[in-house]
Amino acid sequence: MERASGRAGHHKLVSMPSADFPLLCPVCSDPLDLLEPNTGTQPRLACAAGHHFDAARQGYFNLLVGKGTSFEADSAAMVQSRVNFLGGGHYRPLAQAVASAVVPNLPGTGAVVLDSGTGTGHYLREILDAATADGRHVAAIGLDISKFALRRAARLNPEAVNMVCDIWQPLPVATGSVDAVTVVFAPRNPAEFARVLRPAGVLVVVTPRRGHLAEVAAVTGMLGIEEGKDERLAEAMAGHFDLESARDVDIPLELTRAAAADLAFMGPAGHHLNLGQIEARLDGVPEPVTAGAKFRLLVFRPGKRGTA
Numbered sequence: 001m002e003r004a005s006g007r008a009g010h011h012k013l014v015s016m017p018s019a020d021f022p023l024l025c026p027v028c029s030d031p032l033d034l035l036e037p038n039t040g041t042q043p044r045l046a047c048a049a050g051h052h053f054d055a056a057r058q059g060y061f062n063l064l065v066g067k068g069t070s071f072e073a074d075s076a077a078m079v080q081s082r083v084n085f086l087g088g089g090h091y092r093p094l095a096q097a098v099a100s101a102v103v104p105n106l107p108g109t110g111a112v113v114l115d116s117g118t119g120t121g122h123y124l125r126e127i128l129d130a131a132t133a134d135g136r137h138v139a140a141i142g143l144d145i146s147k148f149a150l151r152r153a154a155r156l157n158p159e160a161v162n163m164v165c166d167i168w169q170p171l172p173v174a175t176g177s178v179d180a181v182t183v184v185f186a187p188r189n190p191a192e193f194a195r196v197l198r199p200a201g202v203l204v205v206v207t208p209r210r211g212h213l214a215e216v217a218a219v220t221g222m223l224g225i226e227e228g229k230d231e232r233l234a235e236a237m238a239g240h241f242d243l244e245s246a247r248d249v250d251i252p253l254e255l256t257r258a259a260a261a262d263l264a265f266m267g268p269a270g271h272h273l274n275l276g277q278i279e280a281r282l283d284g285v286p287e288p289v290t291a292g293a294k295f296r297l298l299v300f301r302p303g304k305r306g307t308a
């Protein structure tokens with residue numbers, strides 16, 4: 001709480017112990033300290049060697065050094081549709097399932113959670129609220145390559161450190177420092193997740209299942225889920241993680257046409273169609289627009305390498 005108000009107020013000078021946020025300098029790999037600002041300045045991440053990263057006005061840090069992986073970033077308009085749709089609470093049961101998979105695995109003190117591909121920070125918010133309700137303090141780190149998304153994440157989760165990073169580069173996070181990594185519909189780098197997790201840590205992955213939103217996809221031209229994704233995920237994790245549990249989360253949706261349009265536009269279809277085109281395709285579809293969201297929530301534990 002103190003941290004959030006310190007950050008929002010911009011008037012206190014508080015040096016937070018780096019142990020709270022186990023971050024590493026992306027240039028020299030020394031620990032990064034989070035320095036809260038004097039009046040009128042932004043928070044800063046700085047290492048002992050003098051490399052420093054000032055927060056953007058919107059509160060996130062850009063830790064990308066060199067060129068990130070080239071990819072088609074979600075536009076500001078797509079991010080807005082994501083905020084609209086998720087803010088409508090349609091995926092709340094999924095957010096609650098993610099939080100329930102994470103919070104019981106956190107230690108009573110010094111807990112660290114890393115949300116990789118945090119997007120607008122929606123799922124991390126639910127984790128932080130559930131942890132607070134459970135009496136736990138959590139140091140939260142949100143990573144994403146999109147600054148448009150992180151602007152929203154920094155606003156929603158001001159107590160977290162939100163950083164622009166490329167998941168395909170070494171993460172600026174200390175080895176063996178994180179209790180839970182969450183990855184909700186975002187790219188996965190198993191070797192890096194395994195490196196940053198504590199041995200007793202947990203990796204929670206959410207993926208869509210075949211048939212996810214098929215009804216909306218048929219009308220709006222959303223891309224379907226490829227077959228074989230599950231098998232590829234298991235293969236990619238092998239060697240780094242053991243699967244502990246898997247559960248399906250199914251959410252029946254009853255949407256307005258506007259919500260259905262946001263839902264389609266916030267996903268891959270947003271890279272091919274504009275919102276107006278999607279709305280035109282939904283024109284005349286009776287409300288509520290019904291669809292089934294089909295997710296799989298997988299819980300992994302770091303594999304026991306080197307003990308055989």
Ligand SMILES: C[S@@+](CC[C@H](N)C(=O)[O-])C[C@H]1O[C@@H](n2cnc3c(N)ncnc32)[C@H](O)[C@@H]1O
Nearest residue numbers: 117118119144145146149165166167184185186
């Ligand atoms: C479908 S969104 C999911 C966002 C959020 N977890 C949610 O469910 O609302 C995928 C996210 O992965 C991020 N992403 C894509 N490639 C990335 C990369 N190379 N490094 C870090 N983040 C990446 C995107 O910017 C986007 O925010």
Ligand SMILES: [Zn+2]
Nearest residue numbers: 025028047051
């Ligand atoms: Zn440095």
